[in-house]
Amino acid sequence: MVKYVLRxxxxxxxxxFLVSVVVFFLAKAMPGDSLRGEIDPTNTNPEYIAEMQxxxxxxxxxxVQYWNWVTSFVQGDFGKSTRYKMPVSDLLLEKIPNTVFxxxxxLIITYILAFAMGMYSGRKPYTIGDNLIAGxxxxxxxxxxxxxxxxxxxxxxxxxxxxxxxxxxDIEVQNGTIxxxxxxxxxxxxxxxxxGLFSTASYTQFLRNDLIENSRKDFVRxxxxxxxxxxxxxxxxxLRNSIIPLVTFLGFDIASLMSGAVITEKIFSYPGIGxxxxxxxxxxxxxxxxxxxxxLSALVLVGNLIADILYGVVDPRIRLG
Amino acid sequence: xxxxxxxxxxxxxxxxxxxxxxFKIGKEYFNAVESVSFSINRKQIVGxxxxxxxxxxxxxxxxxxxxxxxxxxxxxxxxxxxxQDIVDYDEKKMNGIxxxxxSMIFQEPMTSLNPVFTIGYQITEVLLNHQDITxxxxxxxxxxxxxxxxxxxxxxxxxxxxxxxSGGMRQRVMIAMAxxxxxKLLIADEPTTALDVTVQAQILDLLKNIQEVNDMAIxxxxxxxGVVAEICDVVLVMYAGKIVERATVEELFENxxxxxxxxxxxxxxKMEEERERLATIEGLVPAIKDMPAVGCRFANRCxxxxxxxMQVTPRLGESAAEHExxxxxxxxxxxxxxxxxxx
Numbered sequence: 264m265v266k267y268v269l270r271x272x273x274x275x276x277x278x279x280f281l282v283s284v285v286v287f288f289l290a291k292a293m294p295g296d297s298l299r300g301e302i303d304p305t306n307t308n309p310e311y312i313a314e315m316q317x318x319x320x321x322x323x324x325x326x327v328q329y330w331n332w333v334t335s336f337v338q339g340d341f342g343k344s345t346r347y348k349m350p351v352s353d354l355l356l357e358k359i360p361n362t363v364f365x366x367x368x369x370l371i372i373t374y375i376l377a378f379a380m381g382m383y384s385g386r387k388p389y390t391i392g393d394n395l396i397a398g399x400x401x402x403x404x405x406x407x408x409x410x411x412x413x414x415x416x417x418x419x420x421x422x423x424x425x426x427x428x429x430x431x432x433d434i435e436v437q438n439g440t441i442x443x444x445x446x447x448x449x450x451x452x453x454x455x456x457x458x459g460l461f462s463t464a465s466y467t468q469f470l471r472n473d474l475i476e477n478s479r480k481d482f483v484r485x486x487x488x489x490x491x492x493x494x495x496x497x498x499x500x501x502l503r504n505s506i507i508p509l510v511t512f513l514g515f516d517i518a519s520l521m522s523g524a525v526i527t528e529k530i531f532s533y534p535g536i537g538x539x540x541x542x543x544x545x546x547x548x549x550x551x552x553x554x555x556x557x558x559l560s561a562l563v564l565v566g567n568l569i570a571d572i573l574y575g576v577v578d579p580r581i582r583l584g
Numbered sequence: 585x586x587x588x589x590x591x592x593x594x595x596x597x598x599x600x601x602x603x604x605x606x607f608k609i610g611k612e613y614f615n616a617v618e619s620v621s622f623s624i625n626r627k628q629i630v631g632x633x634x635x636x637x638x639x640x641x642x643x644x645x646x647x648x649x650x651x652x653x654x655x656x657x658x659x660x661x662x663x664x665x666x667x668q669d670i671v672d673y674d675e676k677k678m679n680g681i682x683x684x685x686x687s688m689i690f691q692e693p694m695t696s697l698n699p700v701f702t703i704g705y706q707i708t709e710v711l712l713n714h715q716d717i718t719x720x721x722x723x724x725x726x727x728x729x730x731x732x733x734x735x736x737x738x739x740x741x742x743x744x745x746x747x748x749x750s751g752g753m754r755q756r757v758m759i760a761m762a763x764x765x766x767x768k769l770l771i772a773d774e775p776t777t778a779l780d781v782t783v784q785a786q787i788l789d790l791l792k793n794i795q796e797v798n799d800m801a802i803x804x805x806x807x808x809x810g811v812v813a814e815i816c817d818v819v820l821v822m823y824a825g826k827i828v829e830r831a832t833v834e835e836l837f838e839n840x841x842x843x844x845x846x847x848x849x850x851x852x853x854k855m856e857e858e859r860e861r862l863a864t865i866e867g868l869v870p871a872i873k874d875m876p877a878v879g880c881r882f883a884n885r886c887x888x889x890x891x892x893x894m895q896v897t898p899r900l901g902e903s904a905a906e907h908e909x910x911x912x913x914x915x916x917x918x919x920x921x922x923x924x925x926x927x
Contacts, residue, residue: 479652480695481690481692481695481696482695482696482697482698482699484650484690484696485690485696485697485698485758485761486698486709487648487650487682488648488650488682488683488687488688488690488762489682489683489687489709489710489713489761490678490679490680490681490682490683490684490710490713490714491679491683491709491710491713492675492676492679493675500698500701503698503700503701504698504699504700507700577700578699578700579699579700579702579745579747580699580745580747
């Protein structure tokens with residue numbers, strides 16, 4: 264098991280190397296550079312710009328620039344944000360907790376809704392309740408999150424005043440108090456719901472179909488022949504089998520919730536990685552853009568690894584030695 | 585328990601009267617089992633023989649209330665288990681019987697076990713369903729049961745998963761599960777069909793042994809007359825949802841009466857005879873939608889069919905001691921009102 268994880272982690276190195284090449288050259292290929300952020304806006308003297316370009320290494324050959332970036336990157340120095348004038352790592356550390364909090368809340372909402380709806384639909388397929396749930400889910404799948412987000416802000420924040428429309432916490436509350444955490448949860452609910460809507464729909468319908476399929480399996484008949492109550496058959500025998508394919512989703516979710524947060528955070532002005540990413544692109548803050556892209560790429564790989572390890576946990580047939 | 589005490593030793597363990605089980609095709613129900621009546625005594629091994637699609641599995645699933653929900657339904661008749669009619673029992677009441685008084689093993693040992701639970705979990709589940717014991721006690725019992733059904737390394741196997749076992753071993757696990765609560769009746773639905781011939785014989789020996797030790801009755805469903813000859817006391821031959829012949833094993837093999845039974849016997853390969861081809865029965869069992877309303881259901885495939893076979897429905901009549909047959913070749917099978925005039 265440990266050997267397997269180590270082997271997989273080693274296997275990520277060449278992948279991440281390729282990703283870093285792509286990320287770096289894509290950033291280079293984008294028009295403009297971040298000079299306008301680094302120089303004094305009142306001083307537009309061409310000589311000064313040329314001097315700064317030389318100083319920041321923009322005149323070096325591209326492979327030298329790549330080498331400089333990648334060597335400091337692996338040492339944990341992600342460069343300095345040209346916009347915020349602070350190390351990118353500090354900037355990320357400041358924003359990551361917000362995004363992780365948002366993603367986790369979204370995941371929890373997704374799981375609660377998807378399991379409640381999926382179990383109901385799977386046990387009572389083709390009923391009115393099942394059709395209503397399917398209708399809700401396909402609507403959720405069909406509406407893009409930026410549309411759903413805008414409508415949610417309009418109705419639930421501006422019209423009904425149930426939730427705040429921006430930010431991650433009220434300004435006046437004291438950090439660490441119960442009020443502070445309540446305020447944070449209050450702020451995160453609406454964006455988390457919108458963020459989780461898409462995966463809720465796919466989880467629910469997938470779980471429903473898998474439950475229906477498994478409920479026709481021979482082992483269900485065996486369990487009934489043993490006198491096991493039908494509720495236990497669904498909650499233990501069938502559900503335990505239907506969880507296996509859902510693990511695949513969890514692997515994707517780890518990365519997609521973080522990157523899906525880009526749009527959601529923008530709509531809700533939620534100060535996380537996603538909002539930072541968009542602002543950095545607009546401001547040509549390439550060190551930040553590259554660091555975030557690398558982080559999301561690494562998350563995809565880690566997510567897949569976690570999913571593969573979890574497969575072994577939930578399915579004894581593919582348990583690792 | 586009062587019911588048990590009240591039950592006379594003489595009453596059969598299981599009595600089925602006029603059982604009709606239908607399947608929904610479109611909006612209508614069609615009977616896959618048509619007015620079947622039989623009984624099983626305590627400690628008796630009853631074989632039910634017939635080709636695929638003759639309703640033998642459906643009948644056993646009806647007794648267990650395990651018909652596919654929403655599709656299959658008991659449409660009439662009585663199923664008396666120890667004198668109690670269980671046809672109208674709800675799920676809760678059936679759960680009190682299933683696995684405890686009547687248990688069942690199935691044809692496909694490869695898929696009948698839940699792949700994600702240990703063998704131990706699956707055996708202890710039936711014990712915990714019906715007995716007031718702790719998990720540890722149940723586990724100890726599970727190991728004993730595994731040993732009783734001839735599984736080596738029972739202490740290790742109890743923590744293993746179904747995919748780590750062979751088909752024969754899995755069927756032994758199924759048997760261990762089925763006999764865990766010492767049921768009075770074991771329904772075995774083609775328990776050896778999916779297994780190798782050598783393993784088949786071992787499983788049959790095992791069933792026979794357990795039946796003797798536990799004083800249990802077995803309803804053995806099979807299409808293999810060889811299996812029947814080996815362990816059964818009484819045989820029912822089914823065709824197209826009806827019982828066409830009923831006799832003790834000795835009587836049936838010495839003196840088969842129904843043309844269908846005779847053809848089945850001819851289809852068994854015999855070592856001493858040298859034949860180019862094995863005898864077959866031409867044609868297929870009619871689909872349940874296309875069953876003739878009157879007449880003998882085997883008439884269209886029967887080599888001895890007479891014109892009357894299409895018009896008169898034969899009934900199961902006793903033609904000799906412990907031997908009943910439903911065929912118009914025998915006077916007992918004619919309905920009473922037509923018996924005089926027809927012959």
